[in-house]
Amino acid sequence: MEHKTLILVQCRDAVGLVSRIAHVLAGYNMNITAMREFVDEGEQQFFARIACDGSEAPDDARLLTALKEVLPEGADVLVNPRPEKRVAVLVTREYHCLGDILTRHFFKTLGAQVCCVIGNHDHLRKFTEQFSIPFHHISHEGRSQEEFERLILEALAPYEPDYLVLAKFMRILSPEFVERYRERIINIHHSFLPAFIGAHPYRRAFERGVKLIGATAHFVTSELDQGPIIVQQTTPVNHNFSVKDMVIAGKGIERAVLSKALQLVFQDRVFVLKNKTVVFE
């Protein structure tokens, strides 16, 4: 019987890193079945995602130590990260992303465990609860940003989520909140060519007569919508599209892009370096 091991490495680049890692694995009698490696030459940073087979399961902690010993100081190494992530979903009123997440969760194909849904409106409670997922309504109204976020953090705490998914959560999170879940909050938003920053982007895209509507899934940083991009895709529109039709097309592409981004993140295929990602598809 085969034991599968997944190893993730991100560290300063140096001569012979692959050799050193591979040497350690050969010592454990593990065979590399799929390896993705990338060096960002500008940033002198090394990334690897290594899938191995072995006739015996290694002691993960000892393997981790053995790998760290041969890698540059400060290397980020993960051996067998939790295969099924724990996820909390934050929503407002729109369901197009949540529907996809909960359906795939129901049939165990999301690759993650949805532990709860938090809404700043109560609108999606019934839909969520019919999937037997806890729904927490935490309104932002009549509350300071600080109190609003404190209540969310308190609601999240018992679930110990690995990731927060902002599935059309229409509130901006403070840098302090974001720091608590650094590189672990995933957001989705529509994107246009050219961009229409500010209010009423669909109305302005309509008035400009754009022929494409896009969506961007990214990690959240303290700078609004400027975090590392995970997935981007576009869908065609034309003069027959009213503003409302463009909104519908936008929701479709948002759902597809978030779905793809979650799949990549939950399979440990996405690395972050500064404001960019390395994605081993």
Place this chain on the structure above:
Amino acid sequence: MEHKTLILVQCRDAVGLVSRIAHVLAGYNMNITAMREFVDEGEQQFFARIACDGSEAPDDARLLTALKEVLPEGADVLVNPRPEKRVAVLVTREYHCLGDILTRHFFKTLGAQVCCVIGNHDHLRKFTEQFSIPFHHISHEGRSQEEFERLILEALAPYEPDYLVLAKFMRILSPEFVERYRERIINIHHSFLPAFIGAHPYRRAFERGVKLIGATAHFVTSELDQGPIIVQQTTPVNHNFSVKDMVIAGKGIERAVLSKALQLVFQDRVFVLKNKTVVFE
């Protein structure tokens, strides 16, 4: 034997326009084989592209008059617009768009007659001339914008082009020049999500880690890169792409998008209304 007639209409919307047009055509014993009609309800503007068959060829001028009589005042009507447009191509140094245009012209599949190529550099002379197309080198160096454009207009005059194609022409044209070829100048440029306005867009797209590169073909107006969009498409990129790789991907999508836009314009499928287009694909 069948005679084919193409009719283009753009006018203020009113009740019964299709009925009136169709009544005129029936009077000429012409059968509508393909009709595309659209009303921009916000702008109260009516657009139609009508292809007809008849056993006899109509007198185009009389048909035009008959149509104008039943349409609102000021209607733009064209009966059998010139099927093979006359086109001048303006270039600088990049060949990826020009190569496609001249190859298709050589094999008579461009749907247009390339009457000349004008370059503000002499770089593409040999390539152009081997296709037996006249090449005019009109440098912008040491000249005022006014003189530069006057020389271009003089070079263009004898060819009487229907359209100017800016196939990576890297100079900005003045509003006066643009007005001379109003809604008849087609430009192509790269596009990103988000947009990177200003210098070094590919470098900045690279630094931002974008996952898509796009291109936009549009009619030129006096406002830089803000004219009515004809076609937009995107192509995926990823962390493996260097800045140079992104530039190559950008050229590929620019070529495809300009090619598609020219095909639509040359087949009289594109109408302009204010800053938008109606495209009957």
Place this chain on the structure above:
Amino acid sequence: MEHKTLILVQCRDAVGLVSRIAHVLAGYNMNITAMREFVDEGEQQFFARIACDGSEAPDDARLLTALKEVLPEGADVLVNPRPEKRVAVLVTREYHCLGDILTRHFFKTLGAQVCCVIGNHDHLRKFTEQFSIPFHHISHEGRSQEEFERLILEALAPYEPDYLVLAKFMRILSPEFVERYRERIINIHHSFLPAFIGAHPYRRAFERGVKLIGATAHFVTSELDQGPIIVQQTTPVNHNFSVKDMVIAGKGIERAVLSKALQLVFQDRVFVLKNKTVVFE
């Protein structure tokens, strides 16, 4: 206040059809806001989808009679077809299409009323019922095809569905059954280039090393998977995809293609002529 009217016409082609239709509408003081017209010249068949605005709602039956009077004998004309279709979904065990349909139904964006789900397995009962939709388990085991289909027809009868959606229903329906819902049964299946007819298509696509997996949504006819195509799309795969990964990719594209096809059908944008469709997107 504006009253909107939708008119669908399919008939033998003849000179002046658009004129005649438009004349009738003008007589009702109705303004054509969007018209799509197509003539299949090989088949001499005329198709039109006409959206109108009027200050008064017409008497639909009188308008229908007036239109039929000016059209060739045997013309198919519909005035204001039921805007929200009644739909029954037939399933086996796979949920990827059903999940999308029920989620959009829940939020009233499907453009149709799901009246029931029928499964030849009981597998999808819980998922269906949590959306408060009736689920009927009608097993094919231990039954003749005739009896199996009779039971389905009996279950369907009280719902009077406009359309049957085969959302991965893995049984072949008899020509007699199909005839009962002629041009009203929509099926989805995977498609490859080249095709892999027969058993284990994904295994064979894997062994052939295909780089694309596609899906086709079509109306069901008595010839298996040979009915009029409504929508086709593809998604890229590569050597990293196991057979299982290809199956997952296939499900994703099937869901997207069926979703698009249903949207088009429910908006009365799809006409059938022999074994082809005319789709006014």
Place this chain on the structure above:
Amino acid sequence: MEHKTLILVQCRDAVGLVSRIAHVLAGYNMNITAMREFVDEGEQQFFARIACDGSEAPDDARLLTALKEVLPEGADVLVNPRPEKRVAVLVTREYHCLGDILTRHFFKTLGAQVCCVIGNHDHLRKFTEQFSIPFHHISHEGRSQEEFERLILEALAPYEPDYLVLAKFMRILSPEFVERYRERIINIHHSFLPAFIGAHPYRRAFERGVKLIGATAHFVTSELDQGPIIVQQTTPVNHNFSVKDMVIAGKGIERAVLSKALQLVFQDRVFVLKNKTVVFE
């Protein structure tokens, strides 16, 4: 100054292969900057494409020997394959693929040297020769297949091409000919869902009302159009497309797919295993 080395490996899989290769490279003080590795588990076959930097250029022959020593017997290893391939293009009458190849060749962005064009018709001579490329007309008429192919081989011999590109070459090559350029002949052909095998595929696709037209680039084997697939893509069509329009769309997608396939092959990114490819994009 950095010296770049490219290494390609295909061999029987074994424990520790990456370790052994990396160990050899570290011994040459070479740093792996981009590595793509894949194990086909079904076939027990290992593939790697390794790009390295070093402060000194290695002795390629010695490095090759050192690598072979640590790899399983019979390993295919290439160190610094010729960066600019020599290519002969075989054509019949259609220009859409040849035009793209010669334009990119002219501007030195093909990544290959076009040494000659061979046509079984003389139709593309003028177009080819205006690019100063030798054109050989070798007619198949009045000749046996054997003689026809012998003449082609004789014409090719002095050029010593690495690859033959069948850019719409409409003759079938014998197994003996194919064997002479085993895994070095690249073909492009249209593809449909479903496939239409035999005569008049576009007419049949039109009659079937397909919504997609595709193209497949593949290595040629002795079985017609059944060789390892390199690239596949599709483009949408609809009921407005005549047979002729479908042919035009087919040519566009053929050109794009062949262009992409050549880029991948010329950059040594394509490995062949039995009837499949591993493509490190």
